[in-house]
Amino acid sequence: MILSQKRREKKAVENLWRFVVLTPLWSPGRCFGWCVLITLWIKMVEYSDGLGLSIRGAQEEDPPDPQLMRLDNMLLAEGVSGPEKGGGAAAAAAAAASGGASDNSIEHSDYRAKLTQIRQIYHTELEKYEQACNEFTTHVMNLLREQSRTRPISPKEIERMVGIIHRKFSSIQMQLKQSTCEAVMILRSRFLDARRKRRNFSKQATEILNEYFYSHLSNPYPSEEAKEELAKKCSITVSQGVGSTITVSQVSNWFGNKRIRYKKNIGKFQEEANLYAAKTAVTAAHAVAAAVQNSQANSPTTPNSGFQMKDEEFQLDSAESKNTLLTNMFTGSSGSFNLPNSGDMFLSMQSLNGDSYQVTQVGANVQSQVDTLRHVISQTAGYSDGLGGSTTYSPHSLNTNGGWQNATTTSSVISLNEGPRSVHSDTSN
């Protein structure tokens, strides 16, 4: 019941929004229309007065309209009708006051720009109305003066006319203020309700986040610092996108969604996992290659014939080719990955269909790099090394086995618990 009502309200607001957006707020046509109306009306009053008729009562004093006060207050609060500081500083202040100070500044700059636009329109229109009011007043005064030659016109009558005109114009002003208020409210709802303007993160940002996720698949709970760093990295790398700074809470949201969705069906994400594992593997491979070359200088017995992997080779589209590539890479089909067996490791490789396994023995002298490479092999994630990541945030739901997900996975996860020392690959240094 409550929910449906909520939805109805939402719909109503949406409809209102649509209406207002589709209706030009301060169209010249509207202004002109009002002016024409007023002219006609004044002429009518004039005429009726000339005939000695009275088409309206003479209530002179307006009590201060509470609604107008409200509108004024709101406009003042929003920084629309405030003192005119250059560049809409009041609007900026309003924007800063309404949200986090410097959190998503780019969004707010957009908001500010729109607000200043509204503000400008408001002020120009207000000025125009003022001017029109004055013009009308003088015009009517002239008319009355002319009429005073033919008939006596009391000062009270003039005063009354002026009062009428001013009232009329103030009602128009109220219209303007109302429209402005509506526009501001809509602007707020559009810009401050993040849900309404959901934007996908940039490719690079998701890449970074995915990279972190898949390289910390065993415990994808970034600490606060890690989140901050990720957020920073994402917003830095997003140089070309139309400003989407990613906040820490967005990173949290992202990881929350990712965990849930990854867990929901791992199969769907295997390809992605492979991809990102490959990516980290490539970077690690470069490091390994460098290490190999270094070691080659020391020990010339190490062959280095075929390990000239380029990044572009991983830009293949089909998962199969990626997988074969990886397989080749690790089975050493090019006859290259023969490092001195300083640290023995048995890595099992699960191909994408999950049936055929290839076991290859890889020895590496760089433990951390091997740990990175491990993710290529265990794309379904080593949930088993829960004791990794000593600094990572430990969630409440982390069970004693160390896995962040319950044992509901259907896939045959190959656990490779290589030891207590699980160095998390940290590509960011």
Place this chain on the structure above:
DNA sequence: ACGTATGATTGAGG
């Protein structure tokens, strides 16, 4: 136009 992907929100539970 429709289905999927995805960021954000909500509410429960700790």
Place this chain on the structure above:
DNA sequence: CCTCAATCATACGT
């Protein structure tokens, strides 16, 4: 506060 789970609302690809 956090996370998870469900859900919403929009983006985006077809």
